[in-house]
Amino acid sequence: MKNSKRRFRWRDMPLAVKVLFQVGMVAIILFSANILMYWQMNKTMQSLDMVYASNVDLTELAESLEAVQTDMYNYLTVKTSDSLENYYRSEAKYRILLERLNEQVMENPVKLLEKNIRKMSETYLDYTAETVLAKRGRNVEKYKGSYTDTLEMYRYLNSYISELNVQQFKNNSASYQALQSAIRYMEVASNVMLVLMMGVCIMMLFYMVKGVVAPLSGLAATANLVGQANFNVKMPPTDANDEVGVVTRAFNTMVSSLEEYMKLTKENMEKEQAMMERELLMENHLKEAQLKYLQSQINPHFLFNSLNAGAQLAMMEDAEKTSIFVERMADFFRYNVKKGSEDATLLEEVEAVENYIYILNVRFAGDIHFTTQVEEEVLDCKVPSMIIQPIVENAVNHGIRNIDWEGTIHLDIRSKGNQIRISVKDNGKGIEKERIRQILSGEIRSEEDQGDSTGIGMNNVISRLELYYNRKNLLTIESQGENQGTEVVIAIPVE
Amino acid sequence: MNRNQRIHREIWMLLLAIVMGGLFMALMTFYYGKIMENAGVSSNELNHVYKYQYEMIVDSRNSTFWEAVYENARQEALAHDAVLELKGSESGENYSKADYMDMSIAAQVDGIILEYNGEEGLQEKIDEAANKGIPVVTIVNDAPISLRQSFVGINDYQLGQTYGEQVADLVDDHTKRILVLLNREQELGQNQLYGQIYSAVENKESSDQKIKIQSQNIMYQSQFDTEEAIRSIFQSPEGPPEILVCLDEVTTECAYQAMIDFNLVGEVKIIGYYTSRTIMDAVKKGLIPVTLAMDVEQIGIYSIEALTEYMEVGRANSYYTVDMDVITRDNWKQQEKQDEKQ
Incomplete structure (x- = not known):
């Protein structure tokens, strides 16, 4: 039969x-x-x-x-x-x-x-x-x-x-x-x-x-059960070719399709939810960062204009060095303000770091030896703004300040596989392992009361990176021990 | 799988319905067939073909005596590949025995069993049948000078002896008159019977006693003759006789009834004949002191035996004797049992 x-x-x-x-x-x-x-x-x-x-x-x-x-x-x-x-x-x-x-x-x-x-x-x-x-x-x-x-x-x-x-x-x-x-x-x-x-x-x-x-x-x-959103029920399979058989088979197919669609929709909704949550968090962090800037800058535009005026004045007085200094300072803060809420290219980031170091070197009479090694191909790569500068600042403030030997900071950016590796290496005091763990897990925040800071802390960078790339452990800190220096590495995935 | 089972169930259901229907129809047809069989429409039971056809011609075919004889003879006939018919006067018919003989001869039967009664012309009819090759067996009463093949019954001498004994037993000091009710044409045999009763009584009677022995022929010509004749005997001026001898069933029953009607129980002693229900009841109660009966079974069997023998061999015994039973109050029970067996 x-x-x-x-x-x-x-x-x-x-x-x-x-x-x-x-x-x-x-x-x-x-x-x-x-x-x-x-x-x-x-x-x-x-x-x-x-x-x-x-x-x-x-x-x-x-x-x-x-x-x-x-x-x-x-x-x-x-x-x-x-x-x-x-x-x-x-x-x-x-x-x-x-x-x-x-x-x-x-x-x-x-x-x-x-x-x-x-x-x-x-x-x-x-x-x-x-x-x-x-x-x-x-x-x-x-x-x-x-x-x-x-x-x-x-x-x-x-x-x-x-x-x-x-x-x-x-x-x-x-x-x-x-x-x-x-x-x-x-x-x-x-x-x-x-x-x-x-x-x-x-x-x-x-x-x-x-x-x-x-x-x-x-x-x-x-069908009644399915109507009550129970997709686990199915008719026993049949090979009859009468109307009922046809309907039964169609029904079974329909139920399994429905189940799949429901699963897919659920997943999508979950994903969307997560994404929205991330965006919200990111916005929060940015807001926080911006607030800090606004707190620290009374009127950036007025300041920039004033600085520009100062730079022009210095030019007119043939004080070239002063003119460059003022101009760079103006650039740095403008970048800071302008890029606060947007993505930046690595080139812009590197320039900001260089401006920062220049300012610091002027201030501290060239104490900091900053070297860069950047692969040109990656310079156009988009990254969240102000991620390198805070690290460099950290290296300056906690690494090479108050050391007896000559402090160097080396910025190295290169592409490595499907990642871009951004390394900030100093020869400063180094960090204890326990402290590294604490920093990475966000248990301690950079001291708020540091007057001489641009204001963006390490954990802010970490959080933003995580949110931006939706991945963890993009930032690693390595230190061989006391006085052995520190290397902070950011690995940015290339899409 | 499940679905297959369901289909099988459907098929089974269908088969069940068909089988049930069929069964019911078969049952109905069977039952119907039975009803039709009872109706005799489709009956083959009685349609068996036999070789010979015999007829039995008697006086009153509705009497229990003749019915018993006929039944016995019929069974015997069937066993010998023959069918036996019973002919005889019946209510509404007025054929004589000679007429019945005529009919049987015309119907070309194979054999005739006849209760001979000395009727006029009957002997010639017996001879006519015999000449046409139809054997005639007389029963109970003989026609010795005819061409009958055989006689089945008791001979008159023996009969007379038996009756004589019974009458003599009943004779006592008060006996003055004895009446013998003959039921056939006056002839030798009957005279012999009468004579023997006479001599038996004579031996018994005491010297000073004079017993009158009479006989009366009440062979009936028409239907109610017997009854009337007996009533007139009871009503006669000289009164009924002390002893009344009856030679057949009807006479006995009529005499018995008349005795009761005229309130003469004890005064009239009846010597009965045959063992019908009425007579046996009377014997049981002592109202009829004695009744005589020929063995009906023997009559039936012997008459058929005689015909069968004639058919097969071409001749038969000319005389078959049957037993005569004397039934009194003492032995009626035995007889009853015997009757029941038959």
């Missing part, structure tokens, strides 16, 4: 055909029951008809016998050839009728009577023939004697026939009564049978229709 695809399968038939088939089946069963009953009823009716047919036959026989007797008497009376002909005709007819009677010895009284009548009739016809012959031969004495004999025989025959008639009537009445009771029984039986068959058929139809509808009900119940 499973293997042969071409085979005619019940479950592949359309619902309409199935229902039609089942109802047709029931109709055929009921119909055949009816036919059977009609057939039996018909049979009974036929027997009923036959019951009295025998009596009719007997009446005919008696009439025929009478005709023989009458015709013979007529011939004896008038002796015309017509009457003789009549006699022979009725005799022949009587003989034909006799043929119908039983001539065997049977226990059945009716049959036995028939036999007796037949034999007696033969004797009677012998007598009549004898009588007629004697009359033709004008043997008066003989035909008169013979006629007496025939008359007697005729009497006996009539009484036998009437006895047979009575006997048959008795039998027939009994038969008739039995037949009547048979008909009554048939009425009851056919009603009982019809009711029974109807019950069976209704039960059958019920089960069959239930069989057809059961998958539909299952489908409805499952």
Whole structure:
């Protein structure tokens, strides 16, 4: 049933055909029951008809016998050839009728009577023939004697026939009564049978229709569950090709698709949520940074303009160094203010660091030896603004300040695999491991009260990097120990 | 899988319905067939074909005696591949035995069993049948000078002896008159019976007693003759006889009834014949002192035996003797049992 695809399968038939088939089946069963009953009823009716047919036959026989007797008497009376002909005709007819009677010895009284009548009739016809012959031969004495004999025989025959008639009537009445009771029984039986068959058929139809509808009900119940957002339910797989089978398969596909879509949407929403959270955080940090700047800069624009004026003044006085210093300072702070909320290129970052160092060197009379090594290809790379400068500042403030030896800071930017490695290395005091851990985990914040700072702390940089790239551990701090210097490395992923 | 099972269930359901329907129809047809069989419409039971057809012609075919004889004979006939019909006067018919003989001869039966009663012309009919090759067996009463093949019954000498004994037993000092109710034409046999009763009584009677023995022929010509004849005996001026000898069932029952009607129980002693229910009841109550009965089974069997033998061999014993039972109050129970067995 499973293997042969071409085979005619019940479950592949359309619902309409199935229902039609089942109802047709029931109709055929009921119909055949009816036919059977009609057939039996018909049979009974036929027997009923036959019951009295025998009596009719007997009446005919008696009439025929009478005709023989009458015709013979007529011939004896008038002796015309017509009457003789009549006699022979009725005799022949009587003989034909006799043929119908039983001539065997049977226990059945009716049959036995028939036999007796037949034999007696033969004797009677012998007598009549004898009588007629004697009359033709004008043997008066003989035909008169013979006629007496025939008359007697005729009497006996009539009484036998009437006895047979009575006997048959008795039998027939009994038969008739039995037949009547048979008909009554048939009425009851056919009603009982019809009711029974109807019950069976209704039960059958019920089960069959239930069989057809059961998958539909299952489908409805499952659909209800799915409607209540339960995607774990499914219909058992089916290979039926009827409507229900098709719908079931479509339903299963639909449920699994729905489940996938729901999962995808959920994921997307989660992602979006995280992204929004990150952006919010980033904004917060930026705001914080900007606030710090605003706090530290009374009126940056006024300051820049003033500085620019100072620079021009210095130029006019031919104080070139002063002019450059003031100009750089102006650039540095402008960058700081301008880029506070936007991305910057690495080039701009490096320039800002260089400006910063220049300013510091002017301030501290060239104490800081700052070297850079930057791969030109990466300079256009976009990064969050002000991420290098705070690190450099850190290196200046905590690394090489107050050391006995000459402090150097080396900035190294290069591409390494799919990352850009930004390294700020100093030869300063170094940091203890415990402190590195604390800094990286954000447990301590750069001292707020440091008056000589641009204001952006290490952890601000770390947070912003994490938020910007949505990754952790972009910034690492390495120190070999006390007075061994520190290297801060930022690894920026290149998209 | 599940679905397959369901389909199988459907198929089973369908099969079940068809099988149930079929079964019910079969049951119905079977039951119907039985009803039709009862109706005799489709019966073949009685349609077995036999070789010979015999007729039994008796006086009153509705009496229990003849019915018992006929039944025994019929069974015996069936066992010998023959069918036996019973003919005899019946209410509404007035054929004589000679008429019945005529009919049987005309119907070309294979054999006739006849209760001979000395009716006029009956002997000629026996001869006519015999000449046409139809054997005739007389029962109970013989027609010794006819061409009958055989006689089944008790011979008159024996019968007379038995009756004589019973009458003699009943004779006492008060007995003045004995009446023998004959049921056939006066002839030798009956005279013998009468004679033997006479001599038995004569031996018994005391010297000073003069017992009058009479006989009356009440062979009935028409239907109610017996009843009337007996009533007139009871109503006669000289009164009923002390002992009344009956030679057949009908006479016995009529005499018994008349005795009760005329309140003569104890005064009239009836010697009955045969063991019908009425007679046996009377014997049981002591109202009829004694009743005699020929063995009906033997009559039936022997008469068929005689015919069968004639058919097969061409001749038969000319005389089959049957037993005569004497039933009194003392042994009626035994007889009852015997009757029941039959």
